[in-house]
Amino acid sequence: MDFSRESSNPNLNITFYPDYLDPVTEFELSDYLMLDGGVFEEDSSSQSIESLEKGLGGANEVSGATSKTPIIKCKTETREKKLEQRHRVAFRTKSEIEVMDDGYKWRKYGKKYVKNSPNPRNYYKCSGGGCNVKKRIERDRDDHSFVITTYEGSHNHDSPFTVYYNQMPPNAWT
């Protein structure tokens, strides 16, 4: 994910709160990591990511990519998965709510209670057509007021929110 572009996205601007978030509500971007693959060499990427994510409190572990593709495609698929893994961004956010509205439409496809964490981990996929971005959300096991959100992959479309925002008249916010 090209996060530098995302961060300029109005819906991720910290000063702009989604409708349901009362500005008084405690919500701060306390910590985030940019784990874009460009930073890492391929061979060391997973290790670097892992050590960084452990720095988040150890609740986020990197596991091997899984593939259910036929054996014939296995080699290239595995490589693609590895490359895909490099596009990973992890947030640690102090928030009451777990699922933050980032403008994209997410579809939940799994929930898992993981070892060493009393909180379930939720798995989401971007429901945009052909977009295979995944999102993983779990509460920090050490401090339940923090939510750890991990994005994987990059969107191949604009945020619906951005489209909506761009279509608004210039004085809509005044």
Add this chain to the structure above:
DNA sequence: CGAGTTTGACCCGCGC
């Protein structure tokens, strides 16, 4: 009725 959620089962990578 379509879209989204839940949840148990399954798959696969990894460590021993």
Add this chain to the structure above:
DNA sequence: GCGCGGGTCAAACTCG
């Protein structure tokens, strides 16, 4: 080779 654990699938269910 085997067991464990994380990630994903998919059928059943819920909701608007």
